[in-house]
Amino acid sequence: MKTIDQLVLAAALEFLQRAETGYLCTVVQTFGASPRPLGSMMAMDCHGKVHGSLSGGCIEDELLAKLHDGELAISGPELLEYGVSPEENERFGLPCGGRMHILIEPLQTVKHCKLVAGLCAALDARRPIRRHVDMRSGAWRLESIANCQPLVIDERSLRQDFGPRFQLLLIGANELARCIAEIALAMDYRVLVCDPRKDRREQWAVAGAELLANMPDEAVCEYGDTFTAVVTLTHDPRIDDMALMQALTQSLFYVGALGSQRTSDKRRVRLKELDISDQQLQQLHAPVGLPIGSKSAMEIALAIMAELTQLRAGKRRADNEVPAN
Incomplete structure (x- = not known):
């Protein structure tokens, strides 16, 4: 049985190998209670097919609507915030006072196929691996690691570690x-x-x-x-x-x-x-x-x-x- 990270990345790799575009969406910051833990991911292809989860479903629906309306960035990463008001908390099913930052990364075959394949291969082989993302350009870099640390993000970069299932x-x-x-x-x-x-x-x-x-x-x-x-x-x-x-x-x-x-x-x-x-x-x-x-x-x-x-x-x-x- 594969972990949810493996399933999400495998889905992303599948549409990239078909030469289709899509998005990798990641919970990169949480404030207060959150329906999904830090680092939770969702892959979404250009047709709106979704793998993984970010919330109880409302944030996923919002992102699908943005995809269909052409409102998601295609040139680089985009950081979206949810739960900034009580009305948004209720709309998106977030606990009272909860807020989430979601990183939306456009994926393209030429830039990301080999990198996503590298993540999949490391997890299949039970090897911990880290991905670095340049928040300006969207460029990825993979690094082998011995131990996993929590996700870290700032204005310049994202560091996200993936480890095998215990x-x-x-x-x-x-x-x-x-x-x-x-x-x-x-x-x-x-x-x-x-x-x-x-x-x-x-x-x-x-x-x-x-x-x-x-x-x-x-x-x-x-x-x-x-x-x-x-x-x-x-x-x-x-x-x-x-x-x-x-x-x-x-x-x-x-x-x-x-x-x-x-x-x-x-x-x-x-x-x-x-x-x-x-x-x-x-x-x-x-x-x-x-x-x-x-x-x-x-x-x-x-x-x-x-x-x-x-x-x-x-x-x-x-x-x-x-x-x-």
């Missing part, structure tokens, strides 16, 4: 994995469930989660990256340890293992005997999840997803402290 690799197709998968899918994670046991795979029935028959270490090696969390859930050391031995040698976002404190202590001793270093063991979250007193499968799933949410928020804060290039 993914969660669960080792073990059991009831707890089902609970975790349902929450994670609702939170827009890509969910992969690996279990080498055929009978367990045959019982799996969560739509949207990708089921893998790989050996656990092979699945971690193939799918793991810095945007991947791996959680082992089988209680079988022959399966869980195989995944952990691989996961702890890679640069992953998170590595967790289900089990009590006593079980976790035994697991650490066992992993050290298998040549996992103390430094690598420091990456292991075990017992997995926040200590909220969870007992049932859904409560444990909630604790695990809460810990991932907490760590992602901390990562965003740390990334935001990195000076801009």
